[in-house]
Amino acid sequence: MHRTPSRRASVLVAAVSSLSLLTAACGDGDSPADGDAATNGKNAEASPNAPTKKGMTVGFLPKQVNTPYFDVADGGGEEAVKSLGSTFKEVGTDQGADASEQVSHINDLTAQKVDAIAVSALDPDALCDSLKKAMDQGIKVVTFDSDTKPECRYAFVSPASAEDIAVRQLELLGEQIGYKGDIAILSAAQTATNQNAWIKSIRKELEDARYKDMRLVDIAYGDDEAEKSYRKAEELLGEHPKLKGIISPTTNGIKAAAKYLSQSDSKGEVKLTGLGAPNDMRPYIKDGTVEAFLLWDPARLGRLAGHTAVALASGQISGREGQMFLAGDMGWFQLSADGVITLGDPTVFDADNIDDYDF
Numbered sequence: 001m002h003r004t005p006s007r008r009a010s011v012l013v014a015a016v017s018s019l020s021l022l023t024a025a026c027g028d029g030d031s032p033a034d035g036d037a038a039t040n041g042k043n044a045e046a047s048p049n050a051p052t053k054k055g056m057t058v059g060f061l062p063k064q065v066n067t068p069y070f071d072v073a074d075g076g077g078e079e080a081v082k083s084l085g086s087t088f089k090e091v092g093t094d095q096g097a098d099a100s101e102q103v104s105h106i107n108d109l110t111a112q113k114v115d116a117i118a119v120s121a122l123d124p125d126a127l128c129d130s131l132k133k134a135m136d137q138g139i140k141v142v143t144f145d146s147d148t149k150p151e152c153r154y155a156f157v158s159p160a161s162a163e164d165i166a167v168r169q170l171e172l173l174g175e176q177i178g179y180k181g182d183i184a185i186l187s188a189a190q191t192a193t194n195q196n197a198w199i200k201s202i203r204k205e206l207e208d209a210r211y212k213d214m215r216l217v218d219i220a221y222g223d224d225e226a227e228k229s230y231r232k233a234e235e236l237l238g239e240h241p242k243l244k245g246i247i248s249p250t251t252n253g254i255k256a257a258a259k260y261l262s263q264s265d266s267k268g269e270v271k272l273t274g275l276g277a278p279n280d281m282r283p284y285i286k287d288g289t290v291e292a293f294l295l296w297d298p299a300r301l302g303r304l305a306g307h308t309a310v311a312l313a314s315g316q317i318s319g320r321e322g323q324m325f326l327a328g329d330m331g332w333f334q335l336s337a338d339g340v341i342t343l344g345d346p347t348v349f350d351a352d353n354i355d356d357y358d359f
Helices: 009-017 019-026 037-042 068-083 099-111 128-136 162-176 193-205 226-239 251-263 278-286 298-313
Strands: 057-061 087-090 116-119 140-144 155-158 181-187 214-221 243-248 271-274 292-295 324-326 332-334 340-342 347-350
Touching: 037 128, 057 068, 057 099, 057 298, 068 087, 068 251, 068 298, 099 116, 099 128, 116 128, 116 298, 128 140, 140 298, 155 298, 162 193, 162 243, 162 271, 162 292, 181 193, 181 226, 181 251, 193 214, 214 226, 226 243, 226 251, 243 251, 251 271, 251 278, 271 292, 278 347, 298 324, 332 340
Parallel strands: 057 087, 057 116, 116 140, 140 155, 155 340, 181 214, 181 243, 243 271
Antiparallel strands: 292 347, 324 332
16 A cells, blocks of 8 residues: 655654653643543643553444544554553444444444543534443543544544645646536535535535636535435436536545546546545546545544544543654654544546555
8 A cells, every 4th residue: 555654753752852852842831621521631741751551452343344544544543542551442333324323333442441432423512422421431432534523522633624635625626627618516414414514515615716717506415325426426417417526525525526527428528536545446437537635644543543542541641732642653743733633635646646656
C-alpha cells in the first residue's frame, strides 16, 4: 500500500525537546471537576511520558463491516493496536446504516469491559447514551472518520478539516464543468456527521464569487448502500436533465454513481467526483467516467485511531486541547479544540497517479 508522508515534520523536533514542558502542561494536577465522564476524563492528569500499557483490549466499531474502506481502516487500527502490545477486537454489522446496531455493539463492548472503543458514528445523537455509559465504566472512547458529540467521547480522529475536504471536492467539480451548471450531492446516511459537515461547508463555499454560475439543485441519500446509491444516482439524472455534475462524499456512493454513469448515455457529460477508494474507482478512471476524486489513506486513519485509543487508555493524553502524543512512525499529533486530531491533507487521484495506490 502506498503511504502518504508522515506529519512528523517540524513538530517532532519541538515536541521531543519539550517533553518536560508537555508533562507539566498535560498533567497539571487538576482534579476532575464535578460533571460528566468526558469532562472529568479530559481534566484528568496525563503525560506523554507515561508508559504504554500492554495487554489491553481495544474495540473497533466501523459504520459497516465487510466494506473496502473500513476493511482497510480497521486493518490499520489492528496493526497499531497489536504493535503496542494490546488486543484488537472488531465488531459491527454488514447490514448498512443502522445506528441501533452500533448501540448494541457498544453495550456489548462495555459489558466485556474493554479498555477502549474506537467508533465511526452513524448518528451523532443515537450513540451518545451508550458511549457515556461506557465512559462511566472507565472505558476510553475515541471516534474516527465520523464524529459524535464532543461530550460523548474523549477524542475524534478526523481525516482532514471539514472545510478542506469540502472545498477540494467542490474545486475538482468546478474545474471539470467550467464552474458553470447545476450540480447535486449524493451522500450517505442523512444523520452521518462527517457527511453533513462537508455538505454544510460545500453550501457555504458555493457563496464564493467563483461559483456564481454553479447551483446546487438536490441532495440525495444512498445510506452507503450500493443498490440504493445506484438508484439515487439514476433518480438525480432523471429529475434534473440539465445536471452537469455530482459530488459524492462517500466511497460506496461514488462507486455506485460511477457504475451508473458508466452504463448511461450521460457518461462523460455528467461529471462525478467526491471521496473514493483507488481500487474501487480505477476502472472508472481508466474508462473516462471519472476524471479525478480524492481521499485520505484509510489505513493511516485507522492506525491513528488505534494509537489514540491506546494513548488515552495509557494516560498519555486525556482529550484536552493542546496535548500531544507520539503515534509510532506516523510522528507526533496534537489535540485541537474539542479533542480533534487531524490526520492531514487528502490526496487527489487521477489517471496519472491512481496505479501508484493499492487500497
